[in-house]
Amino acid sequence: MSSTLGVPRPDQASYMLRAAASDVGRLYKRQLVDLLDVREGHTVLDAGCGPGTDLPTLAERAGATGTVIGVDRDPAMLAQARERTRGLRRVEIREGDVLDPPVGPGTVDRAKIDRVLMHVDDPATALAQLHRVTRPGARVALAEPDWDTLIVDAEDLETSRAFTRYTTTEAVRHATVGRGLARLAEQAGFAVETVLATTPVFRDVEEADHTLGLGRNMEAAIAAGYVDRERGRRWFTGLAQGTFFASFTLVTVICSR
Numbered sequence: 001m002s003s004t005l006g007v008p009r010p011d012q013a014s015y016m017l018r019a020a021a022s023d024v025g026r027l028y029k030r031q032l033v034d035l036l037d038v039r040e041g042h043t044v045l046d047a048g049c050g051p052g053t054d055l056p057t058l059a060e061r062a063g064a065t066g067t068v069i070g071v072d073r074d075p076a077m078l079a080q081a082r083e084r085t086r087g088l089r090r091v092e093i094r095e096g097d098v099l100d101p102p103v104g105p106g107t108v109d110r111a112k113i114d115r116v117l118m119h120v121d122d123p124a125t126a127l128a129q130l131h132r133v134t135r136p137g138a139r140v141a142l143a144e145p146d147w148d149t150l151i152v153d154a155e156d157l158e159t160s161r162a163f164t165r166y167t168t169t170e171a172v173r174h175a176t177v178g179r180g181l182a183r184l185a186e187q188a189g190f191a192v193e194t195v196l197a198t199t200p201v202f203r204d205v206e207e208a209d210h211t212l213g214l215g216r217n218m219e220a221a222i223a224a225g226y227v228d229r230e231r232g233r234r235w236f237t238g239l240a241q242g243t244f245f246a247s248f249t250l251v252t253v254i255c256s257r
Ligand SMILES: C[S@@+](CC[C@H](N)C(=O)[O-])C[C@H]1O[C@@H](n2cnc3c(N)ncnc32)[C@H](O)[C@@H]1O
Pocket: 016, 020, 047, 048, 049, 050, 051, 053, 054, 071, 072, 073, 074, 077, 096, 097, 098, 099, 113, 114, 115, 116, 119, 120, 121
């Protein structure tokens, strides 16, 4: 394994593009975009669009008369999104917060928010804002992981559990938002139509390390007192020896307004 304990956080945009390009990334994103059912002429919002991973697909589906708006608060992400959609005339990239998106009320036919709610201050406010900007009859797609479901196979089961506990308690703000997604969508005023759970399976330790930050988060877990240093090191080194398995659950919710 080329990565070691304490590797710096990888560049966020490349992480997201790589995650999206993985087999599981492709599968759930295709499913999410298909279920979103974007049609010619629609105005589509990608809230927390990151490096613009999904913007070209959404633009293709919205066609020559549709409009796609990508909103993100991170200027570095937006720069990548602009680069990615250069030449697509009906894509607008806007800097803003999903808690107060720069989008007029009742103007959007389709909206998606993918792996963003787990990071925001208040997921309920973000969903209320999606409700505000969408038209009656609009369709909305949500996707979030639930990090309580993160399992990493190791002989030292206790350390694997401590790793997951660190991830859910310290590393991700709303680590269990995935399981509550349908409930939160209903509370925001949407009618839930479909709830799906996808379980990405990692058999390759380097891929898992890159996507799940195994070494980086184990180092942080050690520093935060969740795991003994020597034991954490042994756990991480042991992952690269022999058969590897890790997985977690990602929840997708499709709803209408
Ligand atoms: C895991 S990435 C997902 C990006 C994209 N949705 C995708 O599927 O590739 C999370 C993104 O949410 C953005 N983000 C987090 N909190 C935000 C907020 N309050 N307002 C706007 N963007 C936010 C981050 O800047 C980052 O680009």
